[in-house]
Amino acid sequence: MDYATGKGWHNARIVPYGQIEISPAAMVLHYGQAIFEGMKAFRTADNRIVVYRPLDHLNRFNHSADILSIPQMDVNVLHDGLKKLIEIDKEWVPKSLGTSLYIRPFVISTDPFVGVKVADQYTVFIILSPVGAYYASGFKPVAIKVEEHFVRAVKGGLGEAKTPANYAASLKAAEVAKKEGYTQVLWLDALEQKYIEEVGTMNIFFKIDNEIITPALNGSILNGITRRSVLAVAKDWGMKVSERRISIEEVYEAHEQGRLQEVFGSGTAAVISPVGELSWKGRKITINNNEIGETSQKLFDYITDIQQGRVADKFGWTGEMAKL
Numbered sequence: 001m002d003y004a005t006g007k008g009w010h011n012a013r014i015v016p017y018g019q020i021e022i023s024p025a026a027m028v029l030h031y032g033q034a035i036f037e038g039m040k041a042f043r044t045a046d047n048r049i050v051v052y053r054p055l056d057h058l059n060r061f062n063h064s065a066d067i068l069s070i071p072q073m074d075v076n077v078l079h080d081g082l083k084k085l086i087e088i089d090k091e092w093v094p095k096s097l098g099t100s101l102y103i104r105p106f107v108i109s110t111d112p113f114v115g116v117k118v119a120d121q122y123t124v125f126i127i128l129s130p131v132g133a134y135y136a137s138g139f140k141p142v143a144i145k146v147e148e149h150f151v152r153a154v155k156g157g158l159g160e161a162k163t164p165a166n167y168a169a170s171l172k173a174a175e176v177a178k179k180e181g182y183t184q185v186l187w188l189d190a191l192e193q194k195y196i197e198e199v200g201t202m203n204i205f206f207k208i209d210n211e212i213i214t215p216a217l218n219g220s221i222l223n224g225i226t227r228r229s230v231l232a233v234a235k236d237w238g239m240k241v242s243e244r245r246i247s248i249e250e251v252y253e254a255h256e257q258g259r260l261q262e263v264f265g266s267g268t269a270a271v272i273s274p275v276g277e278l279s280w281k282g283r284k285i286t287i288n289n290n291e292i293g294e295t296s297q298k299l300f301d302y303i304t305d306i307q308q309g310r311v312a313d314k315f316g317w318t319g320e321m322a323k324l
């Protein structure tokens, strides 16, 4: 679907996957006015195809659009388009456990124009691709480096948008961390490098004294859909849950005092990713003996059971897209 100033969104169409033609002067290539989403479709045991929290993802897409000065889209039109695409591609929704059909909506600015300004022309795409299980080699804890040199997003910046610029800003730190043997970095706030923000592609949770704590949304971290699910499920289980500022010192102190029980990330790709080791300023700590914590395992099992239709979806999170 395309957009032009004065005309609005128009020309919604479904075409076979292939190359696209774009001007070398297309504004997105130079000024980065772009946003995207990532969501998944699953085949349920009773042969339905469901997408996990599709409207939440599409509403976040519009929120990202707003932050990047991209025109708002009609969520119902996007949802209908997605449904049609899934109907066409439904045989591609993988059957085996943990696999899914990945859905990537994105918008780019297309005007051929050299000069920084808000663009007048855009195209929104939705591409789909089967993906294998995230934990192909088993569900196990990861080691994470607490970043102390680079920063990802500043207050008042783009951090809350799902925009390529945030990922570009994270590459150098991730490259260094990988060379040092870590899977991802844990970002601290850009101003003081003190308060915890999020992981490369996940939000982060700490279980301290049986309380589930995650950094409060502050404009510079992504409002994760899985994060929302974790908060809702933990609350529903009667656990104490808080969204607040939490410093890296507090986490290390809780560990020293034997009160840090679990650390885990949340995101569409992994659902839940237990963290077995943190390293901050060269100080490594091992969490829960580098084993999967009880809450991490329970959350992973329950949320994936909802996604794949093995338990009743009492939160109404799965949107049916097609029947087989």
Ligand code: PMP
Pocket: 038, 198, 199, 200, 201, 202, 203, 222, 223, 224, 225, 226, 227, 266, 267, 268, 269
């Ligand atoms: N933070 C960042 C920077 C991410 O890229 C992601 C993945 N989309 C998340 C958090 C988790 O968000 P969600 O649960 O919506 O996938």
